[in-house]
Amino acid sequence: MDAKCTWCDGRACGVALGRWVIGVVLLFAGIAKFGNVSGFVGYLTSQFEKTWLPKAILVPYAHAVPFVEVILGALLILGIARNAVLFVTGLFFITLTFGQLLLSQPQVIFQNMMYTVVTAALLFADDYDRCVLPLGNRRALQPTVNENR
Numbered sequence: 001m002d003a004k005c006t007w008c009d010g011r012a013c014g015v016a017l018g019r020w021v022i023g024v025v026l027l028f029a030g031i032a033k034f035g036n037v038s039g040f041v042g043y044l045t046s047q048f049e050k051t052w053l054p055k056a057i058l059v060p061y062a063h064a065v066p067f068v069e070v071i072l073g074a075l076l077i078l079g080i081a082r083n084a085v086l087f088v089t090g091l092f093f094i095t096l097t098f099g100q101l102l103l104s105q106p107q108v109i110f111q112n113m114m115y116t117v118v119t120a121a122l123l124f125a126d127d128y129d130r131c132v133l134p135l136g137n138r139r140a141l142q143p144t145v146n147e148n149r
Contacts, residue, residue: 009128011125016129018122019076020076020077022073022076023072023074023075023076026076029069030069034070037063041062041063044058053099053102072092079131082129086122090116093112093116093119097109
């Protein structure tokens with residue numbers, strides 16, 4: 001019997017690393033926007049003046065983006081409520097992709113789609129993610145021994 005710890009399992013490490021990368025990207029993107037939120041809002045509204053989106057929706061969305069990015073990023077890094085946070089992150093990436101579709105930005109659309117695909121893959125692979133905090137997760141920080149390897 002060759003018992004191995006699942007903490008050392010490549011799948012578990014890969015899923016955790018993927019979640020942490022998405023979390024770090026979101027966290028630091030949001031932190032960067034906090035330096036000049038009004039400038040970010042102004043930039044975003046000027047970009048979307050060419051589209052049919054009303055300013056009444058765009059301005060609150062632009063104000064919320066930095067907060068959403070920081071909160072989702074921190075929750076992903078910590079692994080709190082992992083599946084719910086990954087699902088909301090995927091929805092957030094879809095809204096960002098939709099906006100870039102309206103602006104006809106193919107490079108950014110592709111990048112956002114890849115973030116969405118990675119987020120969906122991480123959500124799909126939840127059975128392998130062991131590096132999460134117990135808050136809102138079915139199983140957390142439970143290294144088990146896999147004797148079927």
